[in-house]
Amino acid sequence: MATKPFLILQLRPEDQAADDELAAIIKSGRLDRTEVERYRIDQGKLPKVELSRYSAVIVGGGPFNLSDPEHVKSDLQKRLEQDLHELLNDIIREDFPYLGACYGLGILADHLGGTVSKGKYAENVEALTIQLTEQAKDDRITGELLPEFRAFAGHKESVQDTPPHSVLLASSETCPVHMIRHRENIYGTQFHPELDASGIALRINIYRHAGYFPPEDADRLIAAAETEQIIVPPMILENFVNRYRQNA
Numbered sequence: 001m002a003t004k005p006f007l008i009l010q011l012r013p014e015d016q017a018a019d020d021e022l023a024a025i026i027k028s029g030r031l032d033r034t035e036v037e038r039y040r041i042d043q044g045k046l047p048k049v050e051l052s053r054y055s056a057v058i059v060g061g062g063p064f065n066l067s068d069p070e071h072v073k074s075d076l077q078k079r080l081e082q083d084l085h086e087l088l089n090d091i092i093r094e095d096f097p098y099l100g101a102c103y104g105l106g107i108l109a110d111h112l113g114g115t116v117s118k119g120k121y122a123e124n125v126e127a128l129t130i131q132l133t134e135q136a137k138d139d140r141i142t143g144e145l146l147p148e149f150r151a152f153a154g155h156k157e158s159v160q161d162t163p164p165h166s167v168l169l170a171s172s173e174t175c176p177v178h179m180i181r182h183r184e185n186i187y188g189t190q191f192h193p194e195l196d197a198s199g200i201a202l203r204i205n206i207y208r209h210a211g212y213f214p215p216e217d218a219d220r221l222i223a224a225a226e227t228e229q230i231i232v233p234p235m236i237l238e239n240f241v242n243r244y245r246q247n248a
Helices: 015-028 075-094 103-111 197-206 215-225 233-244
Strands: 006-010 036-040 056-059 098-101 123-132 148-155 166-171 179-182 186-189
Touching: 006 015, 015 036, 015 197, 015 233, 056 075, 056 103, 056 233, 075 103, 098 103, 103 179, 103 186, 123 197, 123 215, 148 197, 148 233, 197 215
Parallel strands: 006 036, 006 056, 056 098, 098 186
Antiparallel strands: 123 148, 123 166, 166 179, 179 186
16 A cells, blocks of 8 residues: 655755765665655755645755854755745644754754754764663653664754753763654654764765864774664664554
């Protein structure tokens, strides 16, 4: 039986990074390509989204920083933010299934009135130990996961506190807000649930001059990533897909 597609919204201007992100989401979520509708917001204004056509919305990461001053943001970034805020109005009003990773968490937290800033809690491009909170034990996405696991991250800005009326599901020692739920069906993660060692190696090479780390550290970061066993993060994507997949 046909299912409603998962709408995957991407904002990476680099084709190789965007294509790999899409493939990683499909693989980690155990999706069939026919279950996915992709839209690259970097390539054109997001049309009006009829949420009833979809099982859920997934928003990936990108090279932009929400906390940058308006005068330094490109026209592309300003449009991306406007498009996503307009969509989040509908998502939050309807409590529609949403999963945002990295930038996808930041734009959600900003929309909810949280603080996204470079002030504290930036993390290096590497694997981190993520700890689930007590509230995560009762959540239908995280409830059966290991209470502590490794995941890849790397971000210049962070959500400084849990956004209003949201539930904190996961933290790390260096960043207090790594996963939240708003209402019943709206999720965001600071870490990347889709990333394995090969995926982060690709992004390290693509973004080696983007200011996330000294360019000369790229090879060392890739070698360190290759030693990691990333098991739990893709289960979050798979659990999300399994919970929200709907018949057409």
